[in-house]
Amino acid sequence: MKDFLVKNYPFPEEQGEDFESYLNVKAANQTICIASVEEQRVLSRSKRISFQQHEKNIANHIRENCAFEQELFQTEVIGGGEILLLKAQRAENPFRMFYDDRPSDQNSPVTKFVRPVADGLNIFINIITLGLKSVIGNLFAHSYRKEYYESKNDEICSTRQKHLIVAELATSIDVSGLTFTRRKGIQVKAPKELMSTNPLTDRATYISRNKNTGIFQEHIIKFKNDNNISKKIINDETEILLKKTENDEFVTYYPHNTKPESLERRVIADKRTGIFRYADSVSSEELNVEVMNGKKFIKLHGNNYELQMNRNQQYALVTENTSGIKKYLPVYMEPLSKTWYLKTHNESPVFNKRQEQLIDSLKVIPEQDKSYFANDLKGRIFEIRNAGEDIHTTNTLYSVVEINGHIVPVKQNVIPGHGVQHHIYNIKNANDKSYPIE
DSSP, X not given: OXXXXXXXXXXXXHHHHXXXXXXXXXXXXXXXOOOOOSOOOOSOOOTTSOHXXXXXXXXXXXXXXXXXXXXXXXXXXXXXXXXXXXXXXXXXXXXXXXXXXXOOOTTSHIIIIIHHHHHXXXXXXXXXXXXXXXXXXXXXXXXXHHHHHHHTTOHHHHHHHHHHHHHHHHHHOOOOOOOSOOSSSSOOOOOGGGTTBOOOOOOOSEEEEOTTTOOEEEEEEEEOTTOTTTTTTOOTXXXXXXXXXXXXXXXXXXXXXXXXXXXXXXXXXXXXXXXXXXTTOSXXXXXXXXXXXXXXXXXXXXXXXXXXXXXXXXXXXXXXXXXXXXXXEEEEEOTTTOOEEESEETTEESSOHXXXXXXXXXXXXXXXXXXXXXXXXXXXXXXXXXXXXXXXXXXXXXXXXXXXXXXXXXXXXXXXTTEEEEEEOOTTOTTSOOEEEO
8 A cells, every 4th residue: 555655646755654654553463444535425315315214225225236246157248337247257256267158057067067166266276375366356356346337327336346445455454563552552462473482481489570670580499409308200301399379388380291280289388497398298307499590581462471681782582482493582671661562563673764763863861860750541651850849739841752662752732633643852952843653
């Protein structure tokens, strides 16, 4: 769609990129509907006709004139508009040409043998092209039918085909990517990067969170290999951990076992002495355990994923698919809310190069002598005041929004007929050009 607009209309390339990013947001993991905004005079309605009757008249007209279509054969087509209907039917199934130029006798060999093969080939091609051939064919078919009904001056059926073209296009769009997204709204479907991956196993005894980074840290209580009680069952592939229960007790946990719950044993901890022992054992022998730090992780789309820092001092998410193959996905943290996001969404960059450069040129650095207060329910826009000032009795210095791991000045612009839009701008010169965000 972007390429079509740039090529055929006075539509600048830069605006085309923004338009593409806008569609990426609207169509990410859901269907969008694209409709014409021009007035559609489907039926000249008399003031004496009620709206319900008007709708009923349209439905009756469609049912009688264009809801059903007779199958045509080339030998039966006399000419004129019927050729367009034949083209439409061939667009939906190109393999009809194997039999539609012959008589439509139900007992002929063509009908009995050739037609099923042709129909089967059409279905097969639809499958191996992942539906692309079907979409393209249907678009051509709707276009031929629209032309046919226009030639008959049937505005209702012509308009119906026009709507079907838009619906076919809109429901087949599968664009990916995310830009300037609303951060705290309804959770959308997980992106392709996280599909068919195994989240981090819940194995920690305790979990802590760094309030400055939003990163979680596992703390694990683990049996030592020199433990006299457990050394017979501990080897290179087996380890025994202790997990805390809701009753403030501990149970053994075998992370490498397919059914770890079947091997659980209650463990008692003496809070005064720090000694651990089995609850079901008559022996008072102490269990030899050690406390160690486990993996660091963050939460994304309701799951925990391991976080590591690469050689470039950049954080990356560690994912592992069902085949055991690991991938490292770059992530970034928003500086005020301490929330984390992937730098790609459905294998497309969240921000394109031009947007990254724009954000980098407008960003400001968080200041220690300033206070930041979230002023919207989504937690993405923050008001800035001098530290210690009362939020109810002082004015805001300015507002910022979190974008791509930075904070950028933002202001509200009232657009007549469209409500309020947020624009990011250069704090050093508020009269410079501003840029709308969503």
